[in-house]
Amino acid sequence: MKISVTVNGEKRESEIEPRTLLVQYIRENLALTGTNVGCDTSSCGACSMHLNGEAVKSCTVLAVQADGCDLTTIEGVAKGGKMHPMQEAFMQNHGLQCGSCTPGMVMAAISLLKENPNPTEEQVRLGLEGNLCRCTGYHNIVQSVLACAKGGN
Amino acid sequence: MGGSILGNRVIRKEDPKFLTTGGVYVDDLLDEPLLAGAAHVTYVRSTVAHGRITGIDVSDALSAPGVIAVYTAADLELQAMPATFNPGAKRTLLSSDKVRFVGEPVAAVITETREQGEDAAEMVIIDYDVLPVLVDMEEAMTSSTLIFEECGSNVVFDSTALGMPDNTGEAFFEGCEVVVKGRFINQRVAPCPLEVRGSAVAWVDGRLYQWLSTQHAQGAKDGIKAALGLDDAQLRVITPDVGGGFGAKIGVYPEESLLGMMSKKLGRPLCWRETRSESMLGMGHGRAQIQYVTIGGTREGKVLAYQMHVLQDCGAWVDMGTILAPFMTRPMSSAVYAFPKVECRTTSIVTNTTPTTAYRGAGRPEATAAAERAMDMFALEIGKDPVDVRRMNLIPKFLDKHTTVIGQTYDVGDYETALDKVLDAADYKSLRAEQAKRRASGDVKQLGIGVSVYVEITGGVPPMGETAKIEVQENGRAVVYTGTSPHGQGHATAWSMIASDQTGIPMDMIDLVWGDTDLVPVGGGTMGSRSLQQGGAAVNLASIELVDQAKKLAARQLEANEADIELDRDRGVFHVSGTPAIAKTWADLATAAKGDGGLSQESRFTAEGASFPFGAHVAVVEVDTETGKVRHLRHVALDDAGRVLNPLLLEGQIHGGLAQGTAQALLEEVRYDSDGNPITSNLADYAFISAAELPSFEVVHMETPTYLNPLGAKGIGESGTIGSTPAVQSAVVDAVSHLGVKHIDMPTTSERVWAAIMSAKS
Numbered sequence: 006m007k008i009s010v011t012v013n014g015e016k017r018e019s020e021i022e023p024r025t026l027l028v029q030y031i032r033e034n035l036a037l038t039g040t041n042v043g044c045d046t047s048s049c050g051a052c053s054m055h056l057n058g059e060a061v062k063s064c065t066v067l068a069v070q071a072d073g074c075d076l077t078t079i080e081g082v083a084k085g086g087k088m089h090p091m092q093e094a095f096m097q098n099h100g101l102q103c104g105s106c107t108p109g110m111v112m113a114a115i116s117l118l119k120e121n122p123n124p125t126e127e128q129v130r131l132g133l134e135g136n137l138c139r140c141t142g143y144h145n146i147v148q149s150v151l152a153c154a155k156g157g158n
Numbered sequence: 159m160g161g162s163i164l165g166n167r168v169i170r171k172e173d174p175k176f177l178t179t180g181g182v183y184v185d186d187l188l189d190e191p192l193l194a195g196a197a198h199v200t201y202v203r204s205t206v207a208h209g210r211i212t213g214i215d216v217s218d219a220l221s222a223p224g225v226i227a228v229y230t231a232a233d234l235e236l237q238a239m240p241a242t243f244n245p246g247a248k249r250t251l252l253s254s255d256k257v258r259f260v261g262e263p264v265a266a267v268i269t270e271t272r273e274q275g276e277d278a279a280e281m282v283i284i285d286y287d288v289l290p291v292l293v294d295m296e297e298a299m300t301s302s303t304l305i306f307e308e309c310g311s312n313v314v315f316d317s318t319a320l321g322m323p324d325n326t327g328e329a330f331f332e333g334c335e336v337v338v339k340g341r342f343i344n345q346r347v348a349p350c351p352l353e354v355r356g357s358a359v360a361w362v363d364g365r366l367y368q369w370l371s372t373q374h375a376q377g378a379k380d381g382i383k384a385a386l387g388l389d390d391a392q393l394r395v396i397t398p399d400v401g402g403g404f405g406a407k408i409g410v411y412p413e414e415s416l417l418g419m420m421s422k423k424l425g426r427p428l429c430w431r432e433t434r435s436e437s438m439l440g441m442g443h444g445r446a447q448i449q450y451v452t453i454g455g456t457r458e459g460k461v462l463a464y465q466m467h468v469l470q471d472c473g474a475w476v477d478m479g480t481i482l483a484p485f486m487t488r489p490m491s492s493a494v495y496a497f498p499k500v501e502c503r504t505t506s507i508v509t510n511t512t513p514t515t516a517y518r519g520a521g522r523p524e525a526t527a528a529a530e531r532a533m534d535m536f537a538l539e540i541g542k543d544p545v546d547v548r549r550m551n552l553i554p555k556f557l558d559k560h561t562t563v564i565g566q567t568y569d570v571g572d573y574e575t576a577l578d579k580v581l582d583a584a585d586y587k588s589l590r591a592e593q594a595k596r597r598a599s600g601d602v603k604q605l606g607i608g609v610s611v612y613v614e615i616t617g618g619v620p621p622m623g624e625t626a627k628i629e630v631q632e633n634g635r636a637v638v639y640t641g642t643s644p645h646g647q648g649h650a651t652a653w654s655m656i657a658s659d660q661t662g663i664p665m666d667m668i669d670l671v672w673g674d675t676d677l678v679p680v681g682g683g684t685m686g687s688r689s690l691q692q693g694g695a696a697v698n699l700a701s702i703e704l705v706d707q708a709k710k711l712a713a714r715q716l717e718a719n720e721a722d723i724e725l726d727r728d729r730g731v732f733h734v735s736g737t738p739a740i741a742k743t744w745a746d747l748a749t750a751a752k753g754d755g756g757l758s759q760e761s762r763f764t765a766e767g768a769s770f771p772f773g774a775h776v777a778v779v780e781v782d783t784e785t786g787k788v789r790h791l792r793h794v795a796l797d798d799a800g801r802v803l804n805p806l807l808l809e810g811q812i813h814g815g816l817a818q819g820t821a822q823a824l825l826e827e828v829r830y831d832s833d834g835n836p837i838t839s840n841l842a843d844y845a846f847i848s849a850a851e852l853p854s855f856e857v858v859h860m861e862t863p864t865y866l867n868p869l870g871a872k873g874i875g876e877s878g879t880i881g882s883t884p885a886v887q888s889a890v891v892d893a894v895s896h897l898g899v900k901h902i903d904m905p906t907t908s909e910r911v912w913a914a915i916m917s918a919k920s
Contacts, residue, residue, distance in 0.1 A: 024273075036188055039180030041401070043352045044434035048841035051352060083178045092177040096169055099806045102814065103646030104176030105352035105401030111177065126854065134850040137841070139352050139402050140646045142817030142878075143849035145810060 008072040012037070013081025021068050027061075028052040030068035031078060039079040039108045043137065050136030053109035053116075054078045060116030062109075062135070079108035082115070091115050091153045100149035102140035110136050114150045123154055163655050163665075167806040170651045171665065181399035184356040184371045185431045192360040192367060196427035197226055199420065200275030201413055202265040202282040203439065204257035207293070207510040207834020208305070209286035211253060211264065219267055219281040224274030227424060228282060229266045230254075234419055239385070241476035246309035247508070249475065251385065251412035257286065258305055258474035259510050260836055261439025263412055266420060268428065291834040295448060295471045295507045305474060305508045314476050315506035317484040325501045330463050334454030338535045343903040344524045346446035346471065346828040347821070348438055348838070349517045350846055351645075353401020355441055356431035359417040366418045369396045372410075373403040373643055374683025375673040381410035386418050393418075397673025400645035404818070405516030406442045407645070408685050409478060413440065438839045443828050444517020446471035447483065447524050453532040457540055459547040463499040466491055466528055470506040472514055479514025480506040486521025486615065492562035493529035494573045494611045494772060495551045500563045510834045516685065518818050519876045522614040523883055530610045530884035531901070538895060543590075544888070545581065545609055549574065552611065557862075568613060568770040569864045569872075576774040576796050576860055577611050583858045584776035584794040597896050602784055606893025608777040610885040616687035616873025617866075618768030624688070625680045626696035628657055628704050629758035634730075634745030636661065636668045638700075639760075641681020642693030643673045647875065648807045649689065653697045655803060656869075660701035661708075662727035663744055687873020690803060692765055695867040700761035707759055708732060711747045716740065769864045769872035773797040775885035777820075781893035786912030788824060788890050790851065796858040797877040801870030808874055809857055815878020816855050821847035822879075823886035827905050845905070894918070 009018045012035060019034050031037050031054065040063065043051030052063045055077040082089045091114050094100065101107040110133070117124065117132040124132065129150045130143070138146060175181065187193055216228040231254035238248040253264045265282050269275040292298040292305065298312040305312055318324045331337045358369045366388065372378045375395040383393055400407065413430060421428045432440060448469040455461040470483035483504035491502040533551075537544040553560060555572040562568070586607070593605040627639040638653050654668040671677050682688065705725055712732035713720040722735050731741035742750075744757075751757040778792040793816055802808050825845040829837050838844040863870030883904070890906040891899060898918035902910055 022273075038182070038186035038188065039178075041180065041183070041353070042185075043354075044841040046434070046840045046842035048846070049352065049434075079177075080179055088174070088177065095177055096173040099170065099810050101173060101176055102648070102810055103352065103402040104172075104181040104399065105183070107176050108180050130849040130852070134848045137352065137846055137848060139350055139404065139818070139846075140814045141810060142813035142815070142855065143852055144813040144817075144855050147849060147854060 006069055008069055010071050011075045013077055023069055025068040026064050027066040027068045027071050028063035031063060037078050037080050041105055041108060043105065048137065050113055051106050051109040053112040053136060055112055055116065060113045079111060082111065089115065094149040094153035098145050098149040098152055100141065100145045106136060106138040110138060110146060117150065118154055126151060163659050164803055166804065168651060168655055168804050169806065170648050171654065172648065172650045181401065183353050183399050183401050184358060184369050187358055187369060187398060192362060193358050193427045193429065196358060196429045197268050197270060197424070198272045198275045199417060199428050199430040200267045200269065200279045201263040202267060202279045203436065204253065204260055204262040204264055206257060206286050206288055207260050207291045208258060208289040210256045210289065211284060212287055213285040214265060215283040216265065219278045222274070222278040222281055224270040225267060225278045226270065227268040229420055243480050244309060244314040244476040247306040247314060247476040248308065251416050259512055260834055261436065261512060262474065266416060268420065268424060291510045293509055293511060293830045293832060293834050295469050295509055298507050298509050305510060312508050313505055314472060314508050315480045315484070317488060317504040320484060322484065325465055325467055325503045330465050330499065330501060331452065331454035334462050335457045336536065336539055337452060337454040338539050340451045340532060340535055340901060342449045342451060342528055342531050344445050344447040344449060344527055345904055346443050347517065347826045348443055348828050348844055349404040349406035349441065351402030351404055351406065354432050354434055354437040355411060355413065357414045357417055358427065358429035359421045360427035361422055364392065366393050367396065368393065368418060369398055370414060371400050371407060372397055373407045373645060373685055375643060375675050376641065376681045377408065377683055378410045379675045382415050382418065385415035395675045397643060403645045404518045405444065405520055405685060408516055408683065411440065435840045438844060439512055439836055442477065442479065442515025443473065443512050444514060445524060445822065446479065446514050449528045451528050451532045453536045455536065459540060459542050459550045461495065461497050461536065461551050464497045464532065465501045468502065468504040470504060471511065472506050472508045473511045474508060475513035476508065477513040478516050482516065482521035487525045489564060489566040490522050490525035490615065492564045492566065493526060494553055494613045495529065496553045497551065497563060502564060511830055518815065519879045522876065523819065523880045526610065526612040526880050527884045530888060534888050534891065535900060538900060545586065548577065548611055567767070569767070569866055570862050571613060571770065571772050572862050573611050573772055576772060576798060579858055579860055580774040580776050580794055580796040583856060586776065589778060603780050603782055604893045606779045606781055606889040608885040608887065608889030608892055610881050610888065611774045612881045613770050613772040614877060614880050615768045616771055617691045617765060619686045619688065622692065622768065623762055623764035624682055624692040624696040625760065625762045626693065626700040627758065627760040628697065628700045629756060630744050630748040632745060632749045632752065634667060634743060634748065636663045637671060638668060638697055639671045639678050640693050640697060641678055642689040643681065643684045645684065647684060647689060652690065652694060652803055652807060656694055656697045657701045660698065661705055662725060662730035664730065687875035690869065690871045691769055691867050691873060692763060694803065694871065695869055696761055696763040698868060699763050700759045703759040703761055708747050708757060711750055711757070712742045715742050715750055763867065765866050767866060769800065769866050771797065771799050771872040771874065771877050773877055773881050775881040777882070777885040777889040779886065779889040779893055781890060781911060783894065783915055786908035786915065788906060788908065788911060790820060790824065790853055790886065792853055792856065793820065793882065794856040794858060795878060795881060796860055797874060797881065798860045798862050799874035799877065800872040801861055801863040803869065803871060811874045812857055812878040813855055815876060816882045817847055817852055819879040819882030820852060820886050823883045823904050823906060825851065825905050825907065
């Protein structure tokens with residue numbers, strides 16, 4: 006099937022198998038490997054990206070469902086060589102270690118603040134429940150998101 | 159001159175890449191020219207836990223779309239290889255005669271795409287004669303069904319066979335006024351690094367290049383060489399970014415060793431990456447002990463004797479999990495206590511489950527959990543505050559070697575100060591007052607307070623040393639080669655700090671190389687919390703020797719005595735004392751040294767022994783006595799890792815450990831049904847802890863440096879895990895102890911807590 010999507014501001018057209026997951030399409034067809042795959046049950050959120058501005062687990066979306074949509078992956082978050090405030094907050098607050106959950110975590114966190122610009126710690130924790138991390142114990146991830154919300158790093 | 163950078167909160171230089179384009183993990187090597195045209199490997203795994211293979215039919219799979227080849231043990235002429243720790247246990251890398259756990263690889267399907275592999279793997283038909291299944295260790299100990307017939311028993315390793323004394327039984331507790339017994343389950347858990355296992359291979363001019371998600375490339379190289387019969391020059395292992403390991407990526411797995419063999423046969427590069435559901439079956443599991451513990455002492459609270467028999471579940475192979483009990487749990491059975499008598503026997507048993515391996519803490523969390531649970535039960539029995547009972551029994555402060563009754567020598571320890579500090583930070587008295595209030599009012603939500611004091615072994619895996627090389631290029635950049643292998647720990651930042659501190663070369667001018675056996679042939683990898691105290695110490699030593707070499711060069715260049723040459727670390731230049739204006743830069747000296755072997759030093763640091771970090775934790779939970787639901791409210795952790803290089807990295811390690819330790823106490827458990835079918839084999843069924851189940855952590859600092867390395871550093875990678883599990887478990891029991899509950903096995907799920915309350919009531 007043919008699909009046409011905008012990925013990180015760039016128009017892309019591809020011929021794909023109907024069963025292709027969005028995450029496979031992004032990683033394998035478009036070679037954007039910043040987005041990771043951490044499970045096969047939609048549990049871990051490592052593959053989170055933005056579909057029309059909202060975070061989705063791209064392993065639960067078929068690529069054909071994204072036809073005509075606007076997609077942003079981790080590679081499209083920094084603009085003009087400058088990191089997004091959320092990326093900057095993760096760096097300043099040591100919100101990442103091995104980096105495997107990080108792209109999905111950042112995408113989910115950006116989406117979380119868009120929905121709720123001033124969350125409490127508990128709201129951040131609940132909001133990120135679907136994104137698993139094995140390294141950080143979440144402490145510094147939560148700190149990163151709260152710092153970003155406050156506008157500082 | 160500015161102060162040292164060491165000890166500062168330096169943010170990580172590796173972060174921008176991970177945050178903007180993502181790491182380059184083994185599955186991301188699309189641009190690697192040597193892997194162009196790589197085919198995909200999918201393993202066909204056993205669906206029965208114990209059975210004889212009577213037939214493998216690959217004909218349907220061979221005709222499936224995209225299938226290039228299907229290999230069985232016979233096709234690859236695999237020979238049975240003995241296990242290191244018990245040569246009676248033998249297996250082929252793909253099962254040939256029998257299968258011993260669900261998930262064991264039986265055949266390999268090679269396809270053009272990964273998806274075709276998944277489809278074709280389902281078309282391989284394996285016939286089995288099903289054998290009786292042993293999931294339970296204690297059943298396996300006495301069963302006439304043998305998992306490895308040649309071992310003659312399912313007990314494959316016992317501390318008494320190593321010459322360690324057996325336990326003496328009841329007589330050991332003569333003279334004790336109070337004796338308390340417990341049977342504690344330290345349950346099987348899954349390490350679950352976010353990146354699963356993966357590898358890719360290509361043969362290049364008769365040499366095998368293997369990209370591997372590993373914690374230890376040099377060790378992996380030895381393993382793969384042995385499996386494939388290669389000599390040292392024929393193999394290069396390369397470590398891309400690694401998405402976590404936690405011990406489960408130390409060794410080499412059959413799925414990884416087989417790749418080079420199949421690639422050679424096919425004449426094509428191959429890549430393999432398991433799914434999470436495969437990973438839950440194939441990647442080693444951790445813990446998996448049953449502990450029979452007896453503790454005896456006086457009514458006042460003085461412990462007189464402590465005895466433990468550890469049953470260690472090896473799973474269906476005699477792998478690293480087998481030896482953790484005798485070599486990591488047993489030596490730590492004295493814990494932080496001056497118990498006058500300690501005995502510990504360990505028995506390792508094979509079962510029809512996933513083989514066990516090292517998992518964050520690897521044997522020490524189990525020792526700590528047993529001792530701390532025993533102390534709590536003892537305190538409960540004599541009706542004293544568990545903190546008071548601990549205090550009565552702690553080993554007094556020591557700043558030089560202390561050897562415990564079980565025979566382990568610790569470096570430094572100040573357990574009582576650690577306990578005092580953490581109790582202060584948690585405001586223990588107020589917590590007990592709040593608990594008393596809730597108990598008195600019969601509140602549905604009861605407060606539980608758990609305290610642990612622990613000590614553990616770090617950097618204890620021989621040869622207890624590490625190699626580092628540092629070289630300066632003509633452009634003034636330095637390259638550090640390390641035998642350690644970061645996979646989240648931040649070595650690029652930490653090792654740059656050390657090298658920069660010694661040389662004055664700015665951190666952003668220092669690059670780190672690791673995990674490539676051509677570039678770093680000798681290395682011990684990253685495991686057992688060894689990296690900073692050995693690998694960092696080696697970088698420190700190499701940097702010092704590099705400065706010496708540079709001073710000699712500068713003396714020649716500046717026509718001065720070497721003794722008069724000074725390194726201005728702020729500017730990163732060398733000059734004669736008193737004449738700073740005429741100076742040589744690192745780039746100048748590297749250029750001058752070009753024809754003379756270069757400006758480069760390789761050094762090896764060897765530690766005299768392991769270090770023994772310690773700490774104390776307080777966990778506070780709230781238990782809903784009507785539903786058994788536990789909420790983890792607070793966690794106050796003091797983890798003394800000696801002198802701190804970078805508090806940011808230190809805290810990150812502690813936090814991660816706390817989450818994993820708490821996960822074991824509250825939620826996570828790998829389970830099988832009685833037929834050996836895994837029932838937690840994906841992340842929907844396995845209770846991987848999330849942000850919503852954890853509080854923010856309160857970290858209390860304390861630094862008792864070790865004398866074992868010039869940095870004064872002890873390990874921190876595992877401490878958080880070790881202290882947290884018993885504190886959280888204890889808090890849960892404490893919340894309902896007034897209702898008559900004495901013990902709840904981990905994980906303390908709502909169901910278990912509720913059942914414990916119900917059974918105490920009846």
